[in-house]
Amino acid sequence: MKDDRKLRGLYQKVIEGAASSDEQALVARWLDQLDTDEGMDEQAADEWKARSIAELQKAIKPPIPIQSRARKFVWVASAVVVLLVAVTALLIRFYNQQPTEVKTSSQVLAYTEHSTTAGQRKLLTLADGSRIWLGNVSTVRYPKDFQPGKREVFLEGQAFFEVSPDSTRPFLVHTGGLNVRVLGTSFNVKSYSDEGVQTVSVATGKVSVKPTNDGQEWMLEKGQQVSYHLATKKGVMQETDLSAALNWKDGELIFRDMSLDEIAVQLERWYGVTITIASPSVNNRQLSLSVKDEPLQAVLKMLSLAGDFRFEIRGNHVRIWK
Incomplete structure (x- = not known):
């Protein structure tokens, strides 16, 4: 913070024409030596640019006393131009140092x-x-x-x-x-x-x-x-x-010697319900069935006849028991 105040003070003295030749040289050296981290990402680069412009604006925006001598006015205008040119050159150098964005296989994909x-x-x-x-x-x-x-x-x-x-x-x-x-x-x-x-x-x-x-x-x-x-x-x-492996894409359900447990999982995904098998004795019964575009009630009716079980549908829940 102390260095920042000193630099701002030197900026003001240069703009007002009150800076000595040594102070002018110090500001020039600071501008010439100012650099940035080449590894800076795009967001950091934008922030750096904004800060640099803000600092320049702070240096040149304070009201400049009206001078009666035309020579002093010309000198002040020249100082502002020099500062603008210097900072612009630094910004150009900074962006030229940044690596060009190249799409590679390691880049994050959308x-x-x-x-x-x-x-x-x-x-x-x-x-x-x-x-x-x-x-x-x-x-x-x-x-x-x-x-x-x-x-x-x-x-x-x-x-x-x-x-x-x-x-x-x-x-x-x-x-x-x-x-x-x-x-x-x-x-x-x-x-x-x-x-x-x-x-x-x-x-x-x-x-x-x-x-x-x-x-x-x-x-x-x-x-x-x-x-x-x-x-x-x-x-x-x-x-x-x-047919059993692929016909689902055409809206057909095919079960070939499958347990009621396995069938229940597929029916849950197909019809958006939850199925509870209350009697473990019917879990492993091997059943076969082929249906297309049938309502859940009809599918369960056919399975219950083959598997010898009863069922009840209440909303999105199905209960099966012996």
Whole structure:
């Protein structure tokens, strides 16, 4: 603060024409030596610029006594011009020292995010022409502009991907436990955080599937599926019923030898309800059913006949018992 007051005093003396040659030289040296940190970010640079201009304004704005001698008036005007030129030159030098903004792969990317609620599905079309059918209670996130060497998508929940071919930019899907890589194909990914198993099912082409932190890799072709168990970090590749794995995107629910527990989870997401199974004895009954655009009441009626249980719907809550 003491140095600031001294400099302001010297500014005033220079402007009023009262500064000695030594004082004028001191101000000139200060202006010449003034520099900034080359690592300063844009916000700090703006603040520095504002402070510099404010300091200059403080130095030149105080009322200047009217001088009767024209020579003194000319000298004062010249001093103001010199100060303005000096500070302007310093600002130009400062901004020339700042690194030019370059977009690199390490730069923070802007993302687009889409989510669905229970009973809701969405069809999304990406900039490259690829399409995503987003399932119930799911979220997908991807850069607004894909990077030159890859197309990355992050998924929580379920989605069916129809990928436009591009040999120079592989299409990557990241879940909480798996990395899926393709060049141009169609496949389904199911990855809910509250389930212990993640699955990838292939409809066309070939798909590479690798766990996030593991050396395993599976190459899947049409009709094949890998089920990856998060707890054991083990995966099983097998042939699958594509209609059961993929028809959800067309509004069809297909259950093939599934326990009532597993079916209840899907019904909750599909219809936006909470299901309580009050009788443990019916939890593990294996049931099969295929329905499309049916109300919950009708679906539960068909399941209850096959599973020999009773149910009650009250608002958004369903109770099942023996």
